[in-house]
Amino acid sequence: MDVGGLIGARVSRVEDVRLLTGRARFVDDVREPGMLEAAILRSPVPHARIVSVDVSKAAALPGVSAVVTGAEVKAAVRGPQPVTWQVIPDMFHPRTYALAVDKVTYPGQGIAAVAAKNRAVAEDALELIDVRYEELPAVSTLEQALAEDAPRLFDEWPSNVLGRTAVRTGDAAAAFAEADVVLSAEFRFPRQMGTPLETRGVVATWDPFTDRLDVWLTTQAPNIAQAAFAEVLGLPVGRIRVRTPDLGGGFGNKFDFYGDEVVACVLSRRTGKPVKLIEDRAESFVATVHSREQKVDIEVAARADGTITGMRGTVYGVLGGALGTAGLSPCWVTAASVTGPYDIAALDMNLVGVATNRTPYGSFRGYGLPKANFVHEHMVELLAKRLGMPAHDIRRRNFIKQFPHQSPVFVFDSGRYEECLDLCLAAVRDAGWERIRQDARARGAAVGIGYSFQNEVTGLGPSRIQTFAGSSHSGFDEEVVRIDSTGHVTVYTGLSAMGQGIHTALAQVAAHTLGVPLDHVTVLSGDTDSSPYSGYGTGASRGAPLGGAAVRTAATRLKAKVLRIAGHILEAAPEDLVITDGVIAVRGVPGRTVTMADIGDAAYRRLGGRLPEDETPTLEEREVYDPVNVATAFGCTAVLAEVDRETGVVTLLGYLIAHDCGTVINPMIVDGQLHGGAAQAIGGALSEELVYDADGRMRTRTFADYLLPSAAEVPPVAISHMATPADHVPGGFKGMGESGVIGGGAAIVNAIVDALPEYDLEITALPITPPRLLALMRKGTGR
């Protein structure tokens, strides 16, 4: 574990100045010579056969350069949209193209696209496209999809159930047969999405003479996008350049590969010009992947002393009318992680992937973990209530205590769960919440405290295991560290900078390891022509553990070379040298120094007499880091909430997180990630929902419908840190980009339940909006 120095330092971010002065470059700021702008006509109906698409009037509109239909796009590409996670090998994966071809299977699916001199003209042209639909009955809900006589989404598959599998360990039947207590519950999680404030976008330039494709793309995973373009368009990877501009947030939504970017490429090849396609906010609610929607049925077996001996049940993933690149994998993560931080010997979880006429399911911060967390933390509280024990006693009794621990799927490398719970309880005590609750209750107010405990797999992941788990992408990361002839350092990474501060974090690791000032380090990313290869890109909380580890190892080797050269120049043994602030000195001999600039000069320019004969010129090290295991972070969330009994409005008064992500690179960044994740958890618990009407059409069109929490709804958040390093990760880093969002839902709901003891609420569906809470209260025992 590194202590002192720049690893662990609360330094300001290197990204900030450009962003604060309007000098960043987001995708819509990219302007290529002769560039056209595109727009996509999207189906308003959820389920229909496409009888005809007449684009003649649109094509004739002045200013329009090209119009393409789904059939034309299909003819122009080599294959369908990829599903890069196929966790069930025999699942039906419908072949879906970038635009709908014969059939619409969800509202918002693209039908045709226009490239024109600007977006306004392109949108004008969309209005001139005449599409005849033969509407089919919408299969909009899980119940509709599973009904006996349900209309089928896919002619070539006999059911709306696309696949089934199970996650099993131990003997669940025996655990339930021998249980003193069996509890059950049914959970419903709504459709939600990441809504980065910058929508998705692409600028594609396909040179028709050289077949070289140059794409600016809002992507968290440039190498996955590059491979997907190659697969879909039939081009060699080396002819495809993916550049990632500054990203206005990602949250998983920009991890997935979309048909829209393929459409932009096809339009560019058709016109011979660069084509920009920027999703607008209204269409983002149907065109960007949705997440979270699941039904989870669960049973828990326990002994009278509170030991949980088994869990079983079913996760229904409510998929869309096509599969996104993530396929069913977020739902699989829910099933695989439903035992959470608890040592439960037997698990029998079924997983069912069900297609509906809704937007494809995809990646969103937390992946399947927020649902799994909500389920196990609800069941812990339920068991505590049944047994008349404090919930924390149930947690402590069942916590995993020995590490490494083989969970139903993953090996958890390390953890100190009881200490983390204690840290959270200490923070609650210090904040005086108990007193606040007592005082509030004394005056008749409904104030409660809720908790949740989480653990989380981060730093995905061992490449060979990913292959066996159905990923067509690996989990390694490659980073390059170079010292130039002036002694300054450049780190090259294939990870995407999307606001999470990866440039700062990697710069800190490099500067710390090499012993140079932070402002001597530049981090470059965002261009597959020059960036190293990231097997998985920026997702699965892997930037710090994978990128950090690779930079650390590369920088360590580079430092050894620096010391060998310095030793040669100073006529000292490398092991007697020390680097501080970019100056290499002989330990104990004041004045005998060379600077990193001298070493750079000796390695690139004036080599003679200074670079040892057996050293190659240049100062560069490349590390490919493929982890042997994932890294397990963990945390405890506490929420103080007040409920207005008349209106059902929930006001959060306080929010505390105790968290452990191993060695922290920059505590300020970690805090910011946890705060932001918490805000997303708050929105997910209280207000955010993508709503389809009874006819299966999308009702959510604006931020007045999809209610993100504002500064007025998010309470002050405070973080307590502890650090249990991942021993198998160089540097000990664990990931935490998704942490903040995982435990919030359960903690908020537990606080609401605690605030209203007289109603004996059981809240198993989110978001718990004021009308829904009032309805539950009316059903409760209080009235």
Add this chain to the structure above:
Amino acid sequence: MKVSLTVNGEEVSASCEPRRTLADFLRHDLGYTGVHVGCEHGACGSCTVSVDGATARSCCMLAVQAEGCTVTTIEGLASSGELDPLQESFREHHGLQCGFCTPGMLATAHELLRDNPDPTDSEIRAAISGNLCRCTGYQFIVDAIKGAIRPPHDGQQRDGVVEPGAAASSRRK
């Protein structure tokens, strides 16, 4: 149509269609890409700029409505290579992550500190509640705005640029 206005102290003009929003005009016709468009209907606040001294959602204004106006965008906040106190405080307190909402946040925060130089936390939260941020959870934005309430670094007044530090210190000291 030709539209002439003053942006960040500079007189500029360009032609655009009557339906062009001020946001698109600033971004695409004049090159002020620091103006960000997050929702195009006035809900997210990313496109907030200062128009004649008051914040405005530039996605909900037509460019032609800004004829003759004085507009300040994020590009006009820092002068001669120095961040202004609010920008500096956002950096110091980690008041931004992806930076997409930041131009609007800064515009709103400047207006707040001009009108209320010593706001409480809840006044800050109320003031920025029309600016959505999906990254930070707002805590560090609140801290950053509070952190900008401090003695000025010899704040120079420039055209269309509010110097919150100067205003704040005169009230507090």
